[in-house]
Amino acid sequence: MTTFARGAEAYEHYMGRWSERLVAPFASAAGIEAGARALDVGCGPGALTAELVARLGAAMVSAVEPNPGFLAAARAHQPDVDIREALADDLPFEDNEFDAALAQLVVHFMPDPVAGLREMARVTRSGGVVAACVWDYPGGRGPLGPFWDAARALDPAVEDESGLPGVRDGHLVALLAAAGLIDVVQSEITVSREYPTFEAWWQPFTLGMGPGGVYVAGLDEGRTVALRERCRSLLPGGPFALEATAWAARGVVR
Numbered sequence: 001m002t003t004f005a006r007g008a009e010a011y012e013h014y015m016g017r018w019s020e021r022l023v024a025p026f027a028s029a030a031g032i033e034a035g036a037r038a039l040d041v042g043c044g045p046g047a048l049t050a051e052l053v054a055r056l057g058a059a060m061v062s063a064v065e066p067n068p069g070f071l072a073a074a075r076a077h078q079p080d081v082d083i084r085e086a087l088a089d090d091l092p093f094e095d096n097e098f099d100a101a102l103a104q105l106v107v108h109f110m111p112d113p114v115a116g117l118r119e120m121a122r123v124t125r126s127g128g129v130v131a132a133c134v135w136d137y138p139g140g141r142g143p144l145g146p147f148w149d150a151a152r153a154l155d156p157a158v159e160d161e162s163g164l165p166g167v168r169d170g171h172l173v174a175l176l177a178a179a180g181l182i183d184v185v186q187s188e189i190t191v192s193r194e195y196p197t198f199e200a201w202w203q204p205f206t207l208g209m210g211p212g213g214v215y216v217a218g219l220d221e222g223r224t225v226a227l228r229e230r231c232r233s234l235l236p237g238g239p240f241a242l243e244a245t246a247w248a249a250r251g252v253v254r
Helices: 008-029 047-056 068-077 113-122 145-154 171-178 198-207 210-217 221-234
Strands: 038-041 061-064 082-084 098-104 124-135 182-195 240-252
Touching: 008 047, 008 068, 008 098, 008 124, 008 182, 008 198, 008 210, 008 240, 038 047, 038 113, 047 061, 047 068, 047 098, 068 082, 098 113, 113 124, 113 171, 124 171, 145 210, 145 221, 145 240, 171 182, 171 240, 182 198, 198 210, 198 221
Parallel strands: 038 061, 038 098, 061 082, 098 124
Antiparallel strands: 124 240, 182 240
């Protein structure tokens, strides 16, 4: 996940405050209940990990994260949780260790999503759950929708996030099924976030974080200003709220 190399603090401004709003409904969609042992795959700074700890207790939660900055932040936030440095397709756990394995906003950045989901299934017991969620980018319902709308208006050839794995309707289901999961079902999660000003919305894109930030970092000053002002024209100037919708899917391990 090289587009997230700026670290946990920049991620918090760019996407973290959105991901925090997903954790409770995603954990519920995955069917997480007291007594389960759960794994958070690609935990980032630890938003979902914290939700799992609140539901299950630290002793029942493990997590993995490949980004050293995110890993350090997650460990600082959850010192009693077993959090290891690892990729989704090479999990440092034995077969059948967990009742559930979850990946929030991760599948679309996996080099091989099917391999990653298959590895999540390997460490989950038979009858356990593997679940994932990703933003609906092709439907324009992700949190960065206005940004990519503006970017496409100025540069029709721009590569946005709508072609990433799992982000279109039904594709998470297909990926989970290809990884060997059964009884796969899809749902939608819609969350919202408030912004005090347009500038508060725009500033995270200047941090070089994620695909949007990387795109802005590659623009010259004139094109950056044009993009910013195009975005401004699409959004209110004063306090406003945006909604975003994620696809969520869960499957059962054979």
